[in-house]
Structure formats: structure tokens, C-alpha cells
Amino acid sequence: MARKPRVRARSGVYHVLMQGVRHRDIYIDDEDYRTFVEILERLQTAKDGEERYFTVYAYCLLPDHFHLMLKEETDTVSVTMGRIAAAYAHYFNDKYDRDGAIYRARFASEPVENEERWNTVLRHISQAPERMKVWDAEHYPYSSWHEYAGEESELPRICEIPANYQQMSREDMVRMLSTPVPRQAACIGPLTDEMRRPKDDQVLAILYDMTKTTSMIEFLGLTRAEQLKTLADLRKKGASIRQLEKLTGIGRGVIQNL
Incomplete structure (x- = not known):
């Protein structure tokens, strides 16, 4: 069956998701999560800092998949995801003495075209740990929640936070991030049969x-x-x-x- 063409975002902003191949975790320990965030930080701009390839707005790293909200700058979303996936796969395979693909398939994506959708996707990404029954969302260490709430973290701060969010108090920000996402919002997510883990x-x-x-x-x-x-x-x-x-x-x- 032919792949469906990727829906292009007029805004250049996308919500993207990648999963590990055959149910496998792509983050095993704290070093793996941190390395992925450092890769995002490093790849956003050229070495001289003058050319910006893409901008990260939000992220959440779960054991076997990750969410990003990012904006195309000089690179397309496909080039950006290729760079990110290749850099992390090289690190992961070298560390764990393995080879081959670590991702299930090409990344999933959806365009984020307006402020309402932007808010919905940000909440969807921020609440992912709770939705997948991994951790409570507010205290999950591997997401951009701490950046939006202005909290301390051992991870680098890599997100470009829009001015309207910077003006919010911490209490208002936490309230906004915690507001449930309506079912009809239909944001992309991992394949449900892969994430339905037994207790x-x-x-x-x-x-x-x-x-x-x-x-x-x-x-x-x-x-x-x-x-x-x-x-x-x-x-x-x-x-x-x-x-x-x-x-x-x-x-x-x-x-x-x-």
C-alpha cells in the first residue's frame, strides 16, 4: 500500500512522533534521555550559531517513543527528523553494541496551523506521561513541562517559548498545561496496540x-x-x-x- 503524502504545514510548525521498532524502548537510562535532549539542542543551529535549522517548541520523551513540536527554519521537517533520528541511533547503537534500525518506521506528523491548535498540541505533549501511565505529567523529568513552568531541571533548556506563555504566572501555566485535551482534538499518538502494556x-x-x-x-x-x-x-x-x-x-x- 502506498504511503499517504505528508500534510504540509503553512505555518511550518509540526507535531511529530517516532516510535521504537518492535515495541523496543529507545531510552534505557537517564543518560539516554539527556543525550537525546542535547542532540536537539546541538542540531537546532549551525556551529557558528548564525543559521537556524529548526526550532523546538515542546517535547516529551517516553520509553519507546517521543513527541516534538517544532518549526521548520532552513531545513524541512523531513530533513530535521532525519538528522535527529540518525544522530540518536548512532549514539544508541554504539552505546549498546548493536546495529540496525531503532525506530518503527518514518515519523508521524500533523500540522499546527493556529493558536488554538498550538495550545491543544502543547497540552497533548505535556500530558503524555500521564496518558501512557508512565508518570504524573507535572513531575515527569523528560519533557518540556519544566521549561514552561519555569522550574529547575538537570536537562538543557532547549525550547523557544512564545511571548504569550512567558507572560503567564506559574499557577496559570500549570493550570493550562493540566487542562484535559478533548477526545475530539484527535492529536497523533503511538499505535495503541504497541502501548497497551500488561501490568x-x-x-x-x-x-x-x-x-x-x-x-x-x-x-x-x-x-x-x-x-x-x-x-x-x-x-x-x-x-x-x-x-x-x-x-x-x-x-x-x-x-x-x-
Whole structure:
């Protein structure tokens, strides 16, 4: 089936999203999240600082996908996303001694053409951790929430915040960012079947059923090959790397490379 042509934004502003390939996390630890933000910071402008390639307005990095709201400057959105994806994939593959694609497919995008849509997309991105049941949105460390709310963070400040937002008090900003996004707003999001992750007790029930064991001690008594095959199958069923590491004690580096 032919790909649908990308809808062009007259404003040059886009909400974009990329997912990890085959349910895999693209951020494993704090260093990975920070490195991605530093890549965004570095790639926005030329080395001499005179030419701006793109502008980041908002972001949120979830374990297996990320959201950006950005504006085309001298580069198109496709060139921009190609640069970002290639730079981070190079870092990730080198760090974890792997090769090949780390993203599911080409990025998804939607145009952001007016102030009303801008507000909606900003809230949609800011609330992503809560929507995906990862963390409460206000205290999630890997999003641009802290930049808009004027809070301290260990991450670089990389967003261009429009003047009308800069004039808002912190209380008004938090209230705005927290306002629920209507269902009919229909912002892009990750494929739902990839993000419908089982809870810990469901993962354990599946694990025990697959291996005919009754406890984690019994599971860890299986051969290494049997353990790894089971973990690989659980990844395909939606269990996350962090979840499996926590439940089994097997290192995330091992699980990541299954």
C-alpha cells in the first residue's frame, strides 16, 4: 500500500512522533534521555550559531517513543527528523553494541496551523506521561513541562517559548498545561496496540504459564536459553525492558538485545 503524502504545514510548525521498532524502548537510562535532549539542542543551529535549522517548541520523551513540536527554519521537517533520528541511533547503537534500525518506521506528523491548535498540541505533549501511565505529567523529568513552568531541571533548556506563555504566572501555566485535551482534538499518538502494556501481575502470570513454573525462583532455575526465549516472547506481548528487569533481576542490557 502506498504511503499517504505528508500534510504540509503553512505555518511550518509540526507535531511529530517516532516510535521504537518492535515495541523496543529507545531510552534505557537517564543518560539516554539527556543525550537525546542535547542532540536537539546541538542540531537546532549551525556551529557558528548564525543559521537556524529548526526550532523546538515542546517535547516529551517516553520509553519507546517521543513527541516534538517544532518549526521548520532552513531545513524541512523531513530533513530535521532525519538528522535527529540518525544522530540518536548512532549514539544508541554504539552505546549498546548493536546495529540496525531503532525506530518503527518514518515519523508521524500533523500540522499546527493556529493558536488554538498550538495550545491543544502543547497540552497533548505535556500530558503524555500521564496518558501512557508512565508518570504524573507535572513531575515527569523528560519533557518540556519544566521549561514552561519555569522550574529547575538537570536537562538543557532547549525550547523557544512564545511571548504569550512567558507572560503567564506559574499557577496559570500549570493550570493550562493540566487542562484535559478533548477526545475530539484527535492529536497523533503511538499505535495503541504497541502501548497497551500488561501490568506486573499480568506479566508474571504469562511468564509462569509459558514456562510451567510457579515462582521466580523456579523461573531463574531454568537454563539461560529458556529464560531469554521467554523474555523475548514477553517483549513481543508488550512487557517493557524496565518491567522485565524489575521482575526478574536480569540486566536491562541483556533484555534490550533480545
